[in-house]
Amino acid sequence: MGRESRGHESRESENRTFRLVCGEAEIPAVERLLRVQGYEFRPLPFDPFARELLAEPFPLGTSFALRFGRIYIQDRSSMLPPLALAPPSGAGVLDMCSAPGSKTGMLSRMVGPDGFVLASEPSAERVGILRMNLRRYNAANVGTVRSPAQDLSLSAGRWTHIQLDPPCSGWGTLNRNPGARELWSGDKLPPLIALQKTLLTKAASLLAPGGVVVYSTCTTNVQENEEQVRWAMDNLGLVPESLERPQGFTFETPLLPGMDGVLRVADDSLGQGFFLARLRRPGALPHDVLTGAGAHDCARPGAKNALGSLPGAPLDRERLPAMQGAGPMAVESLPPGMLYESRGTLFFLHQGLLPCVEQGLRVRGFPLGRCKTLESRGGGRPGSKKMGGKKAGKGRKNGGAGGMNDRARFQVDPTARALMPSVQEAGPAAVQVDDAASLEALLQGRSLTAASADAKGPAPLYFDDMPLGWLTRKGKRLLWPEKSMIS
Numbered sequence: 001m002g003r004e005s006r007g008h009e010s011r012e013s014e015n016r017t018f019r020l021v022c023g024e025a026e027i028p029a030v031e032r033l034l035r036v037q038g039y040e041f042r043p044l045p046f047d048p049f050a051r052e053l054l055a056e057p058f059p060l061g062t063s064f065a066l067r068f069g070r071i072y073i074q075d076r077s078s079m080l081p082p083l084a085l086a087p088p089s090g091a092g093v094l095d096m097c098s099a100p101g102s103k104t105g106m107l108s109r110m111v112g113p114d115g116f117v118l119a120s121e122p123s124a125e126r127v128g129i130l131r132m133n134l135r136r137y138n139a140a141n142v143g144t145v146r147s148p149a150q151d152l153s154l155s156a157g158r159w160t161h162i163q164l165d166p167p168c169s170g171w172g173t174l175n176r177n178p179g180a181r182e183l184w185s186g187d188k189l190p191p192l193i194a195l196q197k198t199l200l201t202k203a204a205s206l207l208a209p210g211g212v213v214v215y216s217t218c219t220t221n222v223q224e225n226e227e228q229v230r231w232a233m234d235n236l237g238l239v240p241e242s243l244e245r246p247q248g249f250t251f252e253t254p255l256l257p258g259m260d261g262v263l264r265v266a267d268d269s270l271g272q273g274f275f276l277a278r279l280r281r282p283g284a285l286p287h288d289v290l291t292g293a294g295a296h297d298c299a300r301p302g303a304k305n306a307l308g309s310l311p312g313a314p315l316d317r318e319r320l321p322a323m324q325g326a327g328p329m330a331v332e333s334l335p336p337g338m339l340y341e342s343r344g345t346l347f348f349l350h351q352g353l354l355p356c357v358e359q360g361l362r363v364r365g366f367p368l369g370r371c372k373t374l375e376s377r378g379g380g381r382p383g384s385k386k387m388g389g390k391k392a393g394k395g396r397k398n399g400g401a402g403g404m405n406d407r408a409r410f411q412v413d414p415t416a417r418a419l420m421p422s423v424q425e426a427g428p429a430a431v432q433v434d435d436a437a438s439l440e441a442l443l444q445g446r447s448l449t450a451a452s453a454d455a456k457g458p459a460p461l462y463f464d465d466m467p468l469g470w471l472t473r474k475g476k477r478l479l480w481p482e483k484s485m486i487s
């Protein structure tokens with residue numbers, strides 16, 4: 001159906017863009033999930049996951065694809081910094097100013113399961129939004145820290161890739177925020193510029209020799225852009241590297257000489273006004289840099305020092321599928337790392353993040369669901385009532401180092417696709433839904449009837465063989481839970 005034939009139902013898309021949240025093999029399924037609702041879009045030349053919206057029969061924010069965490073609405077210019085940083089698969093990335101997580105999500109995909117991202121954000125409200133987004137988008141290889149980035153207690157000189165997208169005056173976003181220029185001018189600017197310098201200084205100290213930081217802003221203000229790059233060159237010894245100009249944007253000439261490789265996206269471009277520079281710390285990469293491969297002893301699952309400093313009670317990952325209520329959990333599809341329980345929530349922490357925990361950071365892992373009767377640190381001894389009243393011998397046998405007894409219960413979060421088996425592995429437990437009407441009914445709270453009356457636990461839901469999430473079982477009825485169970 002063409003755009004015109006939709007009449008008043010079709011809204012103008014106004015150059016709006018989004019990206020697909022999936023692996024390459026799943027791209028056709030996400031596109032079909034959008035098309036069954038009548039969305040039209042086209043690929044963008046600079047990234048295989050980026051799309052431009054052409055027709056929007058319903059607000060994109062209410063689409064199935066968004067509600068199941070399979071697309072992320074993002075301005076095209078904002079997609080450029082992670083592409084400029086280009087961390088390879090397996091890299092460890094520090095994202096210094098990360099909420100709401102638009103760039104964190106891209107970095108998470110780019111580094112893959114062997115890599116990891118540490119995302120910091122000082123605002124309590126914004127770190128909440130960041131965590132909600134990362135959960136919905138299943139960025140299991142990301143750890144978050146609520147902290148100003150300049151206060152992060154991390155070893156100097158160990159990071160190969162840093163994303164620095166600091167607070168800025170936002171003059172490039174006047175289309176969306178017409179008041180930005182008046183709001184962020186005059187005496188509001190010097191503190192902002194000083195904070196950007198503080199964060200650049202911190203980034204330079206954390207970079208390994210040969211490491212790179214991408215500095216980006218959504219402003220056209222030269223003081224926050226080229227002048228900061230000049231300052232970082234003169235005071236921090238960072239060297240700008242030439243960035244290629246991606247197709248589909250209008251670029252302006254940099255406003256200071258001697259920095260030809262930085263990108264200044266024009267504010268009358270299809271995307272918002274943006275600035276980005278890739279800055280390298282000179283030198284050759286040493287061996288002890290942070291990568292997800294975990295060259296560190298403390299990153300080995302089971303290593304004592306790492307267990308001692310986890311932000312909660314550890315749980316052997318092999319034990320998860322045996323917990324009551326767990327269902328067909330594919331623990332093996334989680335990246336390398338550890339499980340821990342904190343305040344009734346079970347988290348996953350990527351092994352690449354363990355050295356950061358060792359350095360005293362309060363890193364929060366990726367939440368998988370709710371769990372009960374796990375032994376907490378300093379809590380019940382095996383066999384005590386606190387552990388479910390089992391006899392000591394049996395409690396130890398079933399709990400062991402994992403700190404869990406055989407009455408432990410796990411309730412997977414409906415959005416935790418990271419634990420979903422492939423549709424083939426799920427076998428008869430899999431629920432396949434391939435049409436819009438059934439998905440709409442599920443999202444409106446109507447139930448599906450389970451194929452087998454004997455099956456227990458949550459049921460994995462798929463569209464075109466692509467994991468969407470977990471349905472809750474109530475007798476023979478299967479329901480999409482209204483909300484995530486993790487706050």
Ligand SMILES: C[S@@+](CC[C@H](N)C(=O)[O-])C[C@H]1O[C@@H](n2cnc3c(N)ncnc32)[C@H](O)[C@@H]1O
Nearest residue numbers: 097098099100101102103123148149165166167
């Ligand atoms: C431009 S936004 C980041 C957008 C984000 N990178 C994204 O792509 O979704 C800047 C963020 O920096 C945070 N921030 C403010 N002061 C900070 C500091 N000292 N250290 C780290 N982040 C800070 C703000 O709360 C805000 O969320």
